[in-house]
Amino acid sequence: MWESTDLVNWSAPRLVNVAAGISGAGNAWAPEAIWNPATNDYVVYWATNSARNGVTKHRIWYARTSDFRTFTAPQLYIERGGSQGIIDTQIVEVAGSVGGYRYYRASADGHITVEASNSVLGSWTTLGNLSHMGISNGTGGGNVVEGPMWAQFNGRNEWALWLDQFATGRGYMPILSTNLGSTRNFRTHSDYAMGGSRKRHGSILNLTAAEESRVLGRWGSTLPVNRIQSYNVQDRYVRHANFDVRIDPNVSPAQDAQFRIRPGLAGASGTVSFESVNFPGYYLRHYGFDFQLAANDGTSTFAGDATFRQVAGLASGSWASFQSYNYPDRYIRHYNYVLRLDPITDAQGRGDATFRLVS
Numbered sequence: 001m002w003e004s005t006d007l008v009n010w011s012a013p014r015l016v017n018v019a020a021g022i023s024g025a026g027n028a029w030a031p032e033a034i035w036n037p038a039t040n041d042y043v044v045y046w047a048t049n050s051a052r053n054g055v056t057k058h059r060i061w062y063a064r065t066s067d068f069r070t071f072t073a074p075q076l077y078i079e080r081g082g083s084q085g086i087i088d089t090q091i092v093e094v095a096g097s098v099g100g101y102r103y104y105r106a107s108a109d110g111h112i113t114v115e116a117s118n119s120v121l122g123s124w125t126t127l128g129n130l131s132h133m134g135i136s137n138g139t140g141g142g143n144v145v146e147g148p149m150w151a152q153f154n155g156r157n158e159w160a161l162w163l164d165q166f167a168t169g170r171g172y173m174p175i176l177s178t179n180l181g182s183t184r185n186f187r188t189h190s191d192y193a194m195g196g197s198r199k200r201h202g203s204i205l206n207l208t209a210a211e212e213s214r215v216l217g218r219w220g221s222t223l224p225v226n227r228i229q230s231y232n233v234q235d236r237y238v239r240h241a242n243f244d245v246r247i248d249p250n251v252s253p254a255q256d257a258q259f260r261i262r263p264g265l266a267g268a269s270g271t272v273s274f275e276s277v278n279f280p281g282y283y284l285r286h287y288g289f290d291f292q293l294a295a296n297d298g299t300s301t302f303a304g305d306a307t308f309r310q311v312a313g314l315a316s317g318s319w320a321s322f323q324s325y326n327y328p329d330r331y332i333r334h335y336n337y338v339l340r341l342d343p344i345t346d347a348q349g350r351g352d353a354t355f356r357l358v359s
Contacts, residue, residue, distance in 0.1 A: 058085035092150035099181025106148035128183035171198030209298030213281030231354035245291035264307035291339035314350040
């Protein structure tokens, strides 16, 4: 375990032997935690392989803690019948009465089984599995997955259940639902991107704008640095100057013309946002169709204004143009060397709206 108050500075790790009270425990895998208002503490749950009633297999155990230092004795939480083990489970709490329950959990137990309850430590109702979608946790063909991970989309009543395609090494894929009350409500979704590296066995954490800025300021340097070169004035690059945005040659300091290309803040697949290198947490955004460099305030308006879809260059298909996310009839273009968001109607505009990302 590690601890942090700001998601940037972390304590030294410490070992918590949660499985010590399980006879013959062989491991403690895939830990998760959820706040339980009924007991006013956290329920920490994980998988352990051990013998019980003559059968050795993985089961889900739990312990309670209020400080992540002192834990109650482990208790059996989930067990499947016969020799069937269960290695991963994750619980999500939903607002209101979506599907009729407060909590939903998904588990890798030969299938991806979805259950529901109104109490973390109460009785759970099995809603079904994903076999009708050709998705399983077994070896019998189809899409074999593990490590289910829940996440609600920002600003809408829709959830993704991310599944790790471990058998093919492709990492997470999402299936979506607006009603978790039945597994028949889930649908596949292929239009998504998780970045260049595979993501596996994780969880998604909601951040405030301030937390996001701190994290990106500390850890964002792993993304490459790019300049944005003009197509029709090729000695000029997009830069910020006193938080205004224009294209200039010979930019000094050089970092004023350097950006990290991040997934679009509005969350739409295939979109990008441009974060300043020397002002982490500040992004190119349009305001009144003029461009400025501004701090991400965490609002949906800012996210939309700072999100663009990269398309083939309007003046040259080997270059790129950037279409506004919230005004899709408009593109980033320069006009008298100042960046604007405009409709493009002629050859001059197509040249002004065409750029190239240069490492």
